Amino acid sequence: MQANLATLLATIPEISLCSSADLYGGEEPGLPVLKIQGASGSAAVALQGAHLLSFIPAGGRELLWLSPKAVFAADKAIRGGIPLCMPWFGRHPEGLPAHGFARSSNWDVSEVEILGNGDIKVVLVLHDTAATQALWPHAFVFRLALTVGRELTLALSVENLSDQPAPFSQAFHSYLAVPDVTEIAISGLDGCTYVNTLLEGHPRKVQEGDLHVQSLTDRVYLNVPAKQVISHGSGQTHIVSDTHSAIVWNPWEDAAKLADVGQGNYPGFVCVERGDVLDNALTIAAGGVYRASMTLSE
Numbered sequence: 001m002q003a004n005l006a007t008l009l010a011t012i013p014e015i016s017l018c019s020s021a022d023l024y025g026g027e028e029p030g031l032p033v034l035k036i037q038g039a040s041g042s043a044a045v046a047l048q049g050a051h052l053l054s055f056i057p058a059g060g061r062e063l064l065w066l067s068p069k070a071v072f073a074a075d076k077a078i079r080g081g082i083p084l085c086m087p088w089f090g091r092h093p094e095g096l097p098a099h100g101f102a103r104s105s106n107w108d109v110s111e112v113e114i115l116g117n118g119d120i121k122v123v124l125v126l127h128d129t130a131a132t133q134a135l136w137p138h139a140f141v142f143r144l145a146l147t148v149g150r151e152l153t154l155a156l157s158v159e160n161l162s163d164q165p166a167p168f169s170q171a172f173h174s175y176l177a178v179p180d181v182t183e184i185a186i187s188g189l190d191g192c193t194y195v196n197t198l199l200e201g202h203p204r205k206v207q208e209g210d211l212h213v214q215s216l217t218d219r220v221y222l223n224v225p226a227k228q229v230i231s232h233g234s235g236q237t238h239i240v241s242d243t244h245s246a247i248v249w250n251p252w253e254d255a256a257k258l259a260d261v262g263q264g265n266y267p268g269f270v271c272v273e274r275g276d277v278l279d280n281a282l283t284i285a286a287g288g289v290y291r292a293s294m295t296l297s298e
């Protein structure tokens with residue numbers, strides 16, 4: 001773990017360093033997790049992956065789903081919360097790890113701050129190493145600024161420090177807690193073209209009205225509006241992002257094949273992931289910067 005972390009955290013009692021084993025069980029020593037307890041909201045973020053595990057607005061409910069079967073192990077993506085998929089989303093054409101390496105890499109904390117309104121800001125950074133260069137041959141700085149208050153905001157910047165253009169796609173892979181996925185309605189996708197990645201040839205269709213998830217679902221919506229709302233028995237979850245894609249995923253009965261989801265657990269969540277993928281993927285120019293943000297609220 002980074003050398004100066006204890007000194008940095010000593011300035012802000014609202015942030016404490018815990019182990020995933022203390023918070024969520026599983027084998028010791030687990031993974032390091034920052035617990036953030038602010039006046040307007042609380043959150044937990046694993047340093048591996050800069051991975052949000054929990055967000056609860058003050059007086060509100062948990063907005064994120066963390067799998068009861070989640071495994072907290074080095075180099076393994078954690079199931080639930082908000083993994084960061086980048087610098088590529090999904091399967092890699094050359095068989096490199098799905099969803100890139102950001103979610104399984106160890107990030108450093110570079111800043112912690114209490115803002116004027118009491119919200120708590122934490123900035124995490126990841127730099128290239130020989131291992132990342134072997135997967136994505138670019139010098140880079142990934143920077144994720146988290147702001148925890150009544151809303152949760154993730155502000156991402158990806159700086160390509162190399163002298164070559166860098167192909168790039170990414171998603172904030174949010175697992176949203178819902179009482180029963182079969183009873184939700186997702187608005188903010190009406191009229192958008194989506195790619196059904198479950199069907200041969202990945203056919204495209206246009207969404208009509210709200211989306212209701214009633215079976216195994218894996219779709220990439222392109223050029224979506226800024227806001228989606230997931231309405232469910234416990235209220236609503238609002239997502240706002242300046243990215244251009246939205247991926248909607250629920251493994252349904254296939255959850256039985258995913259040991260860290262577990263049979264029978266799929267009704268408790270829906271993934272509505274904002275990012276820039278497929279047609280919305282891009283190239284970051286040599287020396288260029290990609291910026292994206294997403295806000296979750298009740």
Ligand SMILES: O=P(O)(O)OC[C@H]1O[C@H](O)[C@H](O)[C@@H](O)[C@@H]1O
Binds near residue numbers: 271
């Ligand atoms: O199991 P993972 O690598 O975390 O991926 C989990 C899921 O992520 C996204 O939602 C993709 O659209 C799905 O195709 C994939 O199954």
